Amino acid sequence: MTILTLVPSCSHHILMTTSRWWSIYPSLSSSDLIVLSLYLIFGLIYHLINRRTYRHHRALSAHIVASIGELGLYYLGYEMSIAAFGLCMIQCGTNLALTKRLQKGIPSLTRPTYQAGAIYRPLVSIYALYTGRSQDYRDSILPLHSFIYARLLLLVFSTISSSSDFEGNINSRQVYNAAIIGSAIMAIGQGTRGVVGVVGYLMMVLVVGKIGLWTRAEFARPNKKSSFQPSLAKLFDQIGLRAPTNENLEMTNNGPPIGRLPADAFGHWLNALGRAGEEENTNSVDASVKQDVPLDTPLLVKEEEGISNFGIPVQGI
Numbered sequence: 001m002t003i004l005t006l007v008p009s010c011s012h013h014i015l016m017t018t019s020r021w022w023s024i025y026p027s028l029s030s031s032d033l034i035v036l037s038l039y040l041i042f043g044l045i046y047h048l049i050n051r052r053t054y055r056h057h058r059a060l061s062a063h064i065v066a067s068i069g070e071l072g073l074y075y076l077g078y079e080m081s082i083a084a085f086g087l088c089m090i091q092c093g094t095n096l097a098l099t100k101r102l103q104k105g106i107p108s109l110t111r112p113t114y115q116a117g118a119i120y121r122p123l124v125s126i127y128a129l130y131t132g133r134s135q136d137y138r139d140s141i142l143p144l145h146s147f148i149y150a151r152l153l154l155l156v157f158s159t160i161s162s163s164s165d166f167e168g169n170i171n172s173r174q175v176y177n178a179a180i181i182g183s184a185i186m187a188i189g190q191g192t193r194g195v196v197g198v199v200g201y202l203m204m205v206l207v208v209g210k211i212g213l214w215t216r217a218e219f220a221r222p223n224k225k226s227s228f229q230p231s232l233a234k235l236f237d238q239i240g241l242r243a244p245t246n247e248n249l250e251m252t253n254n255g256p257p258i259g260r261l262p263a264d265a266f267g268h269w270l271n272a273l274g275r276a277g278e279e280e281n282t283n284s285v286d287a288s289v290k291q292d293v294p295l296d297t298p299l300l301v302k303e304e305e306g307i308s309n310f311g312i313p314v315q316g317i
Contacts, residue, residue, distance in 0.1 A: 100240030149183035212243035
């Protein structure tokens with residue numbers, strides 16, 4: 001096939017896809033439109049402004065392509081298919097690869113949250129493939145939305161902290177951990193199973209976390225009597241389910257720092273909103289609140305400085 005014959009073919013497919021989209025657009029719900037708007041903001045505009053990303057991983061490109069492919073098939077009105085299931089498996093497989101050695105947040109909590117989702121989605125997709133029902137297909141797609149919900153929560157939580165350091169806030173392990181867990185619950189809670197789906201997912205997080213602890217314990221055992229358990233532990237370790245041995249929660253070990261790219265200027269602006277006069281209060285001898293205690297400051301350090309976890313003087317509680 002020559003370039004001259006390829007161009008009309010591509011143009012035809014683009015026109016067909018566009019016309020299909022416009023025929024489906026009126027039937028989209030308000031929640032769908034909000035979700036797609038968030039994808040446009042966090043997934044496209046943010047990266048177009050920055051022209052680069054924070055993280056590089058060999059599985060990242062395949063993960064992005066599979067995610068976009070899944071969303072494209074769903075929002076263009078296609079039914080659940082082998083192609084959609086294949087993309088789901090690629091997306092979830094690369095999800096496991098990306099989180100295998102994840103250091104951001106609190107790894108013993110954030111890793112199982114991600115990993116449980118990578119197990120949950122294929123199960124729901126298989127069920128959707130079996131039933132052929134659109135609501136089951138939707139349930140398999142919804143967990144993908146945790147991507148944008150997490151970024152929305154990161155923005156919200158990092159701009160309402162008592163600390164005025166936006167970059168420090170958005171890189172906080174506490175903020176990241178809360179955003180990842182909260183976004184997963186938000187996404188799954190949108191499904192037709194509601195609370196049942198959320199509880200089922202959380203039970204899966206529990207199981208994955210316990211498998212991680214068991215795997216870690218197996219690797220720590222000096223004498224392994226059976227051949228089955230070590231082999232199983234190695235399998236779990238290969239897919240990233242081993243819990244961290246020594247969870248280093250220092251900020252220097254928190255993965256690539258974020259909050260520094262051009263599009264993050266909005267976050268800095270939003271963080272500064274409502275903080276007028278804080279500098280004077282901070283410099284005052286009679287300041288009632290210390291605003292710039294980093295979120296991830298250890299509790300003992302906070303107590304030594306007379307600050308509680310909420311940035312309130314201990315003597316004032």
